[in-house]
Amino acid sequence: MKPRSTKHLALKIAALALPALADRLTRRLAARGFTGVTGQQPPRNPAVPFVTWKEAILWTAIAGAMGGVARMASRKALAGKLPVET
Template identity: 40%
Template sequence: MASSSSSDNSKLYSAFSLVAAIAAAAVAKKALNTSWRAATGKNPPANPADPDVSVGEAVLWAAVSGTLIGVARMFAARRTAQYYAKSTGHLPPQLKKDGQDADRAPVPES
């Protein structure tokens, strides 16, 4: 059975990870908005689903913003996990090995 300390650490990690992801997404969105204005001379689409926004602009905005915000959140999550591991000496329970190691992967049949 896990001790309450490890349960508390897990909850703390979850909360810290969520805050880091939200902050990273906000910073990425601000940088993206600024870059979009510099590149296009206009504000990014407030709602890409709006028919007044061209399909090309909507697709470009969705692709670029989704990618950059996703990458920022991923880096924040990795940094949070590194901090947790350095502080506790082990990965958070949410990141324990899940059998995805290449040497343990099933061999496809021919």
């Protein structure tokens, strides 16, 4: 097994951490936008009695889609940087 360079190790760490970080930051931005538009905090727990089905589904769709796109974009940005291991 041949030793890996420091750059390779740093890219591997970034490939693990960057998608999660992008998802987290995007969901925070989505929460701020939701609060700005509706004047309410996003429904974090749909089991709370005052959260309606409409609010829960809307928030899940927005946050999930935005977080998914952020994860995909960060992975796509790193895709050409790491060599394929066989």
